[in-house]
Amino acid sequence: MDACAALADSIDRLAARGHSNRRFLRELGRAAGVRRGPLWVLDAASGGRNHLRGRGFRRHVDDRTDGQARHFAGTVAVAARIGGPLTRWLTTVVLRDPPGSADGRLSEEAIEFARLVRSGDLSQADAAEWVRDRLCRAAG
Secondary structure, three states: OEHHHHHHHHHHHHHOOOOOHHHHHHHHHHHHOOOOOOOHHHHHHHOOOOOOOOEOEOHHHOOOOOOHHHHHHHHHHHHHHHOHHHHHHHHHHHOOOOOOOHHHHHHHHHHHHHHHHHHOOOOHHHHHHHHHHHHEHHHO
16 A cells, blocks of 8 residues: 555545645544544554555655554654654664664654644645655655
8 A cells, every 4th residue: 555645645634624734634644543532642652553554655754664654644644733842752762763763853843844834825725745755655
């Protein structure tokens, strides 16, 4: 399965719902098995659930596992709640994903995605295309 394309498609469907930017980012976390309520932290700490198994990510963010869509969506959900700096620290120190690794680069992309959407610099309507252009192998 092309999990990156499926992730982008799910972002398109989510954008059509018209949520606030903050809720949009939190809802995206559900693709990674991160619930919306107060138990989100348990889901995030346990790694969530892999609802979008498969590959399809560009080489620079591909760790050759079927969990990159979960990784991206989960990191977005965490960054939406606690911000980029703390999320970056957690992914680097707790998850031990060095910045130069595929997972480290994917985490950085997720943190940037959350920042752009939260600030309004990236509209929800354009969010799926951002993922396709920057992350999906089929896009280029």
